[in-house]
Amino acid sequence: MYAYDELDRTIVNERVSEFRDQVARRLSGELTEDEFKSLRLMNGVYLQLHAYMLRIAIPYGTLSSKQMRALAHVARKYDRGYGHFTTRQNIQYNWIKLAELPDALSDLAEVGIHGMQTSGNCIRNVTADQWAGVAPGEVEDPRIWAEILRQYSTLHPEFSFLPRKFKFAITASEHDRAAIKVHDIGLRIHKNAQGETGFEVLVGGGLGRTPFIGKTINEFVGQRDILSYVEAILRVYNQYGRRDNIYKARIKILVHELGIEKFKQEVEEEWAQMRDGALALQDAEIEDIRSRFFYPKYDNLSDTPDELKKALQNPNFEAWYKNSIAPHKQPGYAIVTLSLKPVGGPPGDATAEQMDEIADLAEKYSFGEIRVGHEQNLALPHVAKRDLPALWRALDKIGVATPNVNLVSDIIACPGLDYCSLANARSIPIAQELTRRFANPDTANLIGRLHINISGCINACGHHHVGHIGILGVEKNGEEFYQITIGGRADENAALGHLVGPAVPYDQVADVIEDIVEAYLALRQRPQELFVDAVKRLGVEPFKERVYATR
Numbered sequence: 001m002y003a004y005d006e007l008d009r010t011i012v013n014e015r016v017s018e019f020r021d022q023v024a025r026r027l028s029g030e031l032t033e034d035e036f037k038s039l040r041l042m043n044g045v046y047l048q049l050h051a052y053m054l055r056i057a058i059p060y061g062t063l064s065s066k067q068m069r070a071l072a073h074v075a076r077k078y079d080r081g082y083g084h085f086t087t088r089q090n091i092q093y094n095w096i097k098l099a100e101l102p103d104a105l106s107d108l109a110e111v112g113i114h115g116m117q118t119s120g121n122c123i124r125n126v127t128a129d130q131w132a133g134v135a136p137g138e139v140e141d142p143r144i145w146a147e148i149l150r151q152y153s154t155l156h157p158e159f160s161f162l163p164r165k166f167k168f169a170i171t172a173s174e175h176d177r178a179a180i181k182v183h184d185i186g187l188r189i190h191k192n193a194q195g196e197t198g199f200e201v202l203v204g205g206g207l208g209r210t211p212f213i214g215k216t217i218n219e220f221v222g223q224r225d226i227l228s229y230v231e232a233i234l235r236v237y238n239q240y241g242r243r244d245n246i247y248k249a250r251i252k253i254l255v256h257e258l259g260i261e262k263f264k265q266e267v268e269e270e271w272a273q274m275r276d277g278a279l280a281l282q283d284a285e286i287e288d289i290r291s292r293f294f295y296p297k298y299d300n301l302s303d304t305p306d307e308l309k310k311a312l313q314n315p316n317f318e319a320w321y322k323n324s325i326a327p328h329k330q331p332g333y334a335i336v337t338l339s340l341k342p343v344g345g346p347p348g349d350a351t352a353e354q355m356d357e358i359a360d361l362a363e364k365y366s367f368g369e370i371r372v373g374h375e376q377n378l379a380l381p382h383v384a385k386r387d388l389p390a391l392w393r394a395l396d397k398i399g400v401a402t403p404n405v406n407l408v409s410d411i412i413a414c415p416g417l418d419y420c421s422l423a424n425a426r427s428i429p430i431a432q433e434l435t436r437r438f439a440n441p442d443t444a445n446l447i448g449r450l451h452i453n454i455s456g457c458i459n460a461c462g463h464h465h466v467g468h469i470g471i472l473g474v475e476k477n478g479e480e481f482y483q484i485t486i487g488g489r490a491d492e493n494a495a496l497g498h499l500v501g502p503a504v505p506y507d508q509v510a511d512v513i514e515d516i517v518e519a520y521l522a523l524r525q526r527p528q529e530l531f532v533d534a535v536k537r538l539g540v541e542p543f544k545e546r547v548y549a550t551r
């Protein structure tokens, strides 16, 4: 956990009182909706299909129990009793009333959370590996750097009006859980041949209308230089990024059009003039941030406690244990993923009751800490293995122990036509139907790791391009159709999926996905060959044949 200082608290509180005044002026009619728009967006407030929507940042996906209770309170008091966890470590509320927004934000400010920079053409919430600080083999805790970037970017005067929104993601593990290759800037912390810690910097990744995988602009930027280096990138983007065409405004287009070599040259020229200036990081500054992160005092516990051995004889516990538990850097402890993907439920939703209970369980079993991942699940990062059976029973009671993490029903989906004013088609009901089709745990285990990602339009909020199976809602003559891609992935080997064939109507999507999965089961070389690997080996053709032969 990180402890905010007085400056952070002042910024957040002042913003709330400023916004309270702006809302009052909107309500009295002094401000038109048009005039109000940029003010609300600066606080994460969108106007959606049915109501205002509030987006709240969860920097690097770390929450305290106290903060989780505040999120539950807002869901209960100001919304309809639930919130929606997104693919960028944010939470969204869909039904907040304008008049109550300032109170909701003020209640959140008490625990240091807010909606600043969760929208608009600025540096958005910096996201990180959700297992930061606890994953074995990590080079160091990437949240220290996410926090440095957060402080650097908060209310940054020069970068509050970029050509378009700007997203950072950061990891310090070999296995990328933060999707750094599909962010505007992705940072991978690693060590060079001299044993020094620094950053591989990727630039120009992103999804949406024109998807790109990020390109490495520099293999190794030292710790002292990382802020000045990313500032050089931002300056080049701010200067050359297109402002005349919203579809060509993201940095990925600039990098693509200039080519990475030319872009790099521009950046290095800019950097040369300022790398030794005020942004050069001193060790003392880094240490100061590092010292504000608190780590639990772990006990020396058995890595194979009797409680666990006994519980593993229960097949239901074993099924959950197999895919919900990840190794922890401290022996005797585990990272526990909580599935927000119940059979028949909207992916990523949590009720106020669930959030409160999770906050209590985090206090009891995980040193009061909770994580939010980009796959729309939660995690308890420091659970003693001997407590796993008791924790499982408690999680099961509140419906967050579905044994499907990383399996075919662990679906990522945007809100689609159920909430979003930009949508062409529904996403949530497709996800719900698929979770029902693949509800049988034996079938799901047979299929193995398979990620389905769904977006209701080309904006790609559901990351459909990088789903092992991607589903994209498109409109044809006023009806909902869906394009299906296969072979995408969002990890360290990130790739964009390939189109299987013509779009299919709403009521055929689940059948088509079942066909694709069946084709995979028939075609895979051995049970360990993952779906994405089979697609890579075989290409799209055999899947296409299977899907369209009978249609």
Ligand code: HEM
Residues within 6 Å of the ligand: 046, 048, 053, 084, 085, 086, 087, 088, 092, 164, 165, 182, 183, 205, 206, 207, 208, 209, 250, 413, 414, 415, 419, 420, 421, 422, 459, 460, 461, 462, 463
């Ligand atoms: C319902 C309100 C929402 C609206 C109006 C909205 C709008 C948008 C738009 C316009 C873009 C494209 C930006 C561009 O191409 O430059 C976008 C991208 C994105 N949205 Fe949303 N979104 C909404 C909800 C969500 C939700 C619920 C999630 C998570 C489940 C999400 C996650 C993302 C992500 C990850 C991207 C990035 C795609 C990229 O790499 O460019 N959004 N959103």
Ligand code: SF4
Residues within 6 Å of the ligand: 414, 415, 416, 417, 420, 421, 422, 423, 424, 455, 456, 457, 458, 459, 460, 461, 462
């Ligand atoms: S992908 Fe489209 S439909 Fe889905 S939330 Fe984003 S903007 Fe809305």
